[in-house]
Amino acid sequence: MTSASPRALIYMTGRNCERYVRAAIESVAAQTHPATQLLFVDDCSDDGTAAAAQAALLAHLPGRHGFVRNPQRWGKARNAHVHLRAALDSGDFVAILDADDQLIRPTVLAEMAREYAAGHDVVWTNFVTDTGHAGSSGPLDPRQSPRTQGWRTSHFFSFRAELFANVPAAYLQDDAGQWFAAACDRAIALPVLDQTRRYKFLPVHALRYTTGNPNSHHNRDPHGSAFSSREQSACAEQIQARAPLPCTRPALDDSGAAEAMPEPRASVGHAAAAWSQAAASLLAQRCPALVGLMMDDGDAALPVAQAWRLWHWLQATSRPPRVLELGAGPLAAPVQAMTQALGGVGVSVASDAARVQALQRRLAGAGLAADARHAPAVEASLGGHAGRIPALSTLAAEAGRFDVLLVSAAHVGASPIDAVLALPAAVGRLDAAGFRVCVWAPGDPALRSGLARVWGELAPALSFDDAALGGNALCAQPRAGT
DSSP states (O other): OOSSOOOEEEEEEESSOHHHHHHHHHHHHTOSOSSEEEEEEEOSOSSSHHHHHHHHHHHHSTTSEEEEEOSSOOOHHHHIIIIIHHTGGGOSEEEEOOTTOEEOOTTHHHHHHHHHHTTOSEEEEEEEETTSOBOOOOOOOTTSOGGGSOSOSOSSEEEEHHHHHTOOGGGGBOTTSOBOSSOHHHHHHHHHHHTBOOEEEEEEEEEEEOOOOTTSHHHHOTTOBTTBOHHHHHHHHHHHHSOOOOOOBOOBOTTSOBOOOOOOOSSHHHHHHHHHHHHHHHHHHHOTHHHHHHHHHGGGSOOHHHHHHHHHHHTSSSSOOEEEEESOOTTHHHHHHHHHHTTOEEEEEESOHHHHHHHHHHHHHTTOOOOEEEOOEEEEEETTEEEEEEOGGGSOGGGOOBSEEEEETTTSSSSGGGGGGHHHHHGGGBOTTOOEEEEEOTTOHHHHHHHHHHHHHHOTTEEEEEEHHHHTEEEEEEOTTO
């Protein structure tokens, strides 16, 4: 790739996007970067998408486009494996743009090209929705695996073409060997991100993401959560669980030179172990009390990857976290340790007195000022479900407001479904200026999606991530601007 003018290849796919596709193509044509090619794949639309796309391509990008129309519906992942892979020579970097979205920053491809010329391998931006809400994309830490940091590179995402050429077909297929039908952006991005630490996040809103397309996955599933259908969540779990591809391109230092890498490892398993070892070392430095807690737990200790995800999740805001944990569950002790290391306050409340006493002993043994309180269980109901939940009326006013609610689904009530009662029970204790909720429910995606559905009906202003913290938790927070 030449540093003077890296070529951009826009990969655009669409099915039944007739009302959006012209504006999408025009937004590419409006880009100031001259070395731009667009590959359009019509995925067997049964409306006027193909004709509208061809007319717009000929009118606005003559000689700078390719067009493919599938005779059968393939899906974005298979289209990428076949059509994008065949066109990789047309660009030095690839940028993914859906046919129902639009670029709203005419200079963004030129800005991306400069970053590729400077040596970066993956570049992405933030976005806004068609309803005016700001997106949640953000930077990644090049010192740790991208798979431990949450999904922060969604929507307008670009990568060096040669990295996608290295992605095996199996990474675009589900556990049954079928091409992923949903969460395809994640299926494409994660194996690309695995290979390099030369990331660049451009903190600009370059894309308008269309949430109202009736053909989108999240709008076709009445039981989905926020912008994810149940199919998307299920596919995302499988994608996230794949072993990462080996990282062969270390991060760049401030001078633009590559940082030293460990000696090459013989397997992906060794690479993952190296990242876990690095994360454990950093956690031990930043939260020393966590070491003793994890050692005491033996084989039941929280995995390093999960601890690292929690550590970063707690730091999502600039202020020290104030955490209310319900159930005295398995995350109570490590979260209290992390919260105190971050200068925050943590309180655990449970109706099981024995669990509360055990938590107090654990925290005291680690040298932490434990705040674990027993509260009797009280009857409550929501959405046709009646159950029991700790009585938060026992929390005195001096406890103040919390900006994080952590719920242990297995221990908060008589059964995990009682977790649905936690948010309405605690809402009066949460900071109205902004709060986040995390329901720890590993191995129970049905419970997580059910909670998102019920809470989404109760509080439409909430957005949900049903595959958070490595697919073990449901996280929720008010949408931006609400």
